[in-house]
Amino acid sequence: MLEKTNQVNLLFDFYAPLLKGKQREYLELYYLDDLSLGEIAEMHEVSRQAVYDHIKRAEKQLFEYDEKLRLAWKHEQRMNVLNRMNELVQGLADEAAREELNTLLHQLSEMD
Amino acid sequence: MLEKTNQVNLLFDFYAPLLKGKQREYLELYYLDDLSLGEIAEMHEVSRQAVYDHIKRAEKQLFEYDEKLRLAWKHEQRMNVLNRMNELVQGLADEAAREELNTLLHQLSEMD
The missing domain is CATH 1.10.10.10 (Winged helix-like DNA-binding domain superfamily/Winged helix DNA-binding domain)
Incomplete structure (x- = not known):
């Protein structure tokens, strides 16, 4: 249930x-x-x-x-990719790129 | 028309x-x-x-x-963010991260 x-x-x-x-x-x-x-x-x-x-x-x-x-499935697929991207972005040495990519990743996850 | x-x-x-x-x-x-x-x-x-x-x-x-x-609008919003992310990723010095992020960005745009 x-x-x-x-x-x-x-x-x-x-x-x-x-x-x-x-x-x-x-x-x-x-x-x-x-x-x-x-x-x-x-x-x-x-x-x-x-x-x-x-x-x-x-x-x-x-x-x-x-x-x-299949919107629920597509959503899940996208979330998996976003999680992996997030891991990669946190490890970037380039601070400016890291911060903007963080913001954009956040925007993408909010849109979904 | x-x-x-x-x-x-x-x-x-x-x-x-x-x-x-x-x-x-x-x-x-x-x-x-x-x-x-x-x-x-x-x-x-x-x-x-x-x-x-x-x-x-x-x-x-x-x-x-x-x-x-509003799937068409959401799609367009996501594509705008993905395009900007793509620009940032191309400029990364870290080759391994750049390549995996490229692959993941490609996956995201294919899913949409």
Whole structure:
């Protein structure tokens, strides 16, 4: 369950803007805010089943988007390369180059 | 028209997997393979209007996806940073670091 939660959270970071209103909202309350199905149902005055259905559909969508675009995998690949570059840059004798490369590496990791 | 074509081609690179069958197919034939609406209609034995409608919907989808995920913009930002890093790396005296950083920069630009 924890692994599933982490996975959904990760995919949510990449694809949340593609989800439709209720799907995105309930998924966020359930996974990110850690509310129970019952709590979400009460808050929105809908049935627990309706909340469950929206969340299941949203999860399915996230996995489908990721199968098509693979943004999570690409992100991980880039992070691996950035980590190795960071090691190399820290060892550079040229201080000016080291500092600017550090800044640029930081920018790249923030963009991702 | 050329600018529109370039823009659609760029977005197609990022979001093609999200487009549905016919939309993707006709868009590809029209923009990437440079066929006319009439030629696509003849090839698929459908009306010119049907081809036109699919292409218009596909274009709209591409722009909507990009408004939500901004992958094209992120790509451009990353490329700017990578270009500056490349300049700095070429100037490094440390040959071993320079070569490995070159390889890693190349990997990053290929991933994007």
